[in-house]
Amino acid sequence: MVLKLFNTLTRKKQPFQPADGKRVRMYVCGPTVYNYIHIGNARTFLTFDVLKRYLRYKGHEVLHVQNITDVGHLTEDDLAEDKLIRKAKEENVSPLQIAGHYTEAYFRDIERLRIERAAVNPKATEHIDGMVRAIEELIRRGHAYEVNGSVYFDVGSYPEYGKLSRLPQEQLLAGARVEAREEKRAPMDFALWKRAEAGHAMRWPSPWGEGYPGWHIECSVMSAQYLGVPFDLHGGGKDLIFPHHENEIAQAEGQFGKEFARFWLHSEFLLVNGEKMSKSKGNFFTAKEVMDRFTPEATRFFLISAHYRTELNLTDEGLAAARNTVERLQEFIVRLRSVKGTKQGSEMMKLIASAEKGFAEEMDDDLNISAALSHVFDFMREANALIQAGEVSEEDASAVLDFLKRLDSVLCVMRFESEQLPAELQALIDEREASRKRKDFSAADQLREELRKRGIILDDTPQGPRWKRG
Ligand SMILES: [Zn+2]
Known part of the structure; x- marks a missing residue:
């Protein structure tokens, strides 16, 4: 069976195969490390963890690269100060200390969520040279220009601009005005390199004077460096489609003169108690807060249990139900281990085959996990009835455990190591x-x-x- 994925670039579900037939090269936009990851970030990272694990379940190798943004992420309303520098001032430490602290916290959080680390986690501050070279190449190819020590991408030089977000011109313009500066040739042009004003804490030398890179150039440079272009799959939260990913495409295709990434995948927003998360509404939660209250497995299960392209509403009831489900799965494992019957010829093997087929068919349909899970729960109900009726042999039970282990290589919410009591x-x-x-x-x-x-x-x-x- 062929996995189909919804490609934001074409707005269609398309059959997915890695370009080289074997290894999937995948880039996911990582955290900006100026704070703990929030529960919405966790949903995005989990979406791509499930995708990666399912690609492996289907026999692919996956090379996963996910960056750490530790410089150059502008605040929405301010031209000069980025989130990291602002946080460093608030806490009275250096920006690099902030980045180091929250990078460690990020790794701790994803480990608890059983998100596998990327093969490479490039840090923006360690790739400034590559960014400078990419910007030089864009200037050489006529896609960028320098003004007063800053360099801008010339959107007019790239006619396909807007092909990912498909936003009308007015909205592209409205988005661009966020960082409008008088010196740009056109309002939609965006910064690749910014001159550092006096006192700016993070700065590097460049052919245009001391400055720092824009956020978008980090991702196109680091993904291309580790994966080559075009690579198979680029992912992130839906909020990154514009301007971040639109700009990444313009930069990379301008720099290399060819396609940047074949598939673009975006996960939908997470609502909390029916509303967009915001600190002022009091419905803003870090991933850690939710895991501490409801267990990491329940948090993971809740966040992966809805299709990644549907809005998901986080509530205490939903999390409690997820915790219940995870417990039921765990009890099922314990029950299977206690089966001692020898009766042959039960229905169990047929049930396993049909559940596994159903699970894979639904996952192949753009990772339709809620439908895939319903096959798992139907199976569990029928298997329990067979156990209850004494129709299950020890051999059958161990085949069920093997099946659950295969499922859990994707879901990652079960525990198979049996605890020995003192x-x-x-x-x-x-x-x-x-x-x-x-x-x-x-x-x-x-x-x-x-x-x-x-x-x-x-x-x-x-x-x-x-x-x-x-
Ligand atoms: Zn990115």
């Missing part, structure tokens, strides 16, 4: 079971209560007692 607690469980068998129910109840006080909840099943942490 011997002392296991002895209490065994002793209680012995009391129960000789019908000494008061002793059994006392032991159950003792275990409960130590945080172990027992559940008696036809296969024997099962424990979980309470």
Whole structure:
């Protein structure tokens, strides 16, 4: 089966294959490290983690590059100060200390979310030379010009400008005015290099004097350096389509004279309690805050459980339901491990084959994960009924566990390492079971209560007692 992905560039679902038939070269815009990642960022990064894992599930290799923006990300309303420098002033430390601190925090957060790190995490501040060379090339090719120590991209020199966002001219203009400076030749031109005003904290030498790069040039330069052009897949949040990705395309195609990236994928916004997240509305949450309240697995499951191109509304109820689902999956794993039956010829193998087919078919349809998951939950219900009826052999159960492991190579919300209880607690469980068998129910109840006080909840099943942490 062929994976189809919705390409923002063509506005169509298209069959996806890596250009070289084997290894997918993928670039995702990473965090600007001036603060903790918020829960909306987490959704975007998870979208591409699921995509990457599913590409592997289908047998592809993936080379994933994701940048760390540690310079040059302008605030919306200010020309001279970027987010990192502003935060450094607020906290009275250097911009590089801010970047270092929040880069570490970013890696910690994604590790808890079980997002696999990219193969390469290039930092903008370590690639200034490459950016300067790219800008020189753009000037040489007539796509950029220098004014007073700053360099701008000449949008008029690139007729295809706007092909990704497809915005009407007025909106392209409105977006461009954000950084309008008198010295630009045309309002839509955008900065590739900015001269550093006196006192600007982050600055590098260049052929145009001391300055710093624009945000867009970071991504086109670093993606091309590590992946070559054209590469297979460029991703990010929907808010990056314009101007960031539009400008990346103009720069890279201007610089190389050929296509930049074959597929463009964008994840939709995350709403919180029905509204766009904002600090002033009090519905702004970092990924860490949500994970601390609802567990990392529940947070991950909630954020990946809706299709990446639909708006998702984060609520406490939704997160609690996700936590329940993750627990049910975990209980299912425990139950499968306790199956000891020997009966042959059950329906289980057929159920597995049909669920796996359903899962893959839906994921192949532009990662339709909610439909894919419904196959998994139908399967779980039917498998549980078979276990209940004593129709499942130990061999079947282990085939189900293997199937769950394959699924979880994409979903990453289950735990398969079985926890060993300390011997002392296991002895209490065994002793209680012995009391129960000789019908000494008061002793059994006392032991159950003792275990409960130590945080172990027992559940008696036809296969024997099962424990979980309470
Ligand atoms: Zn980017």
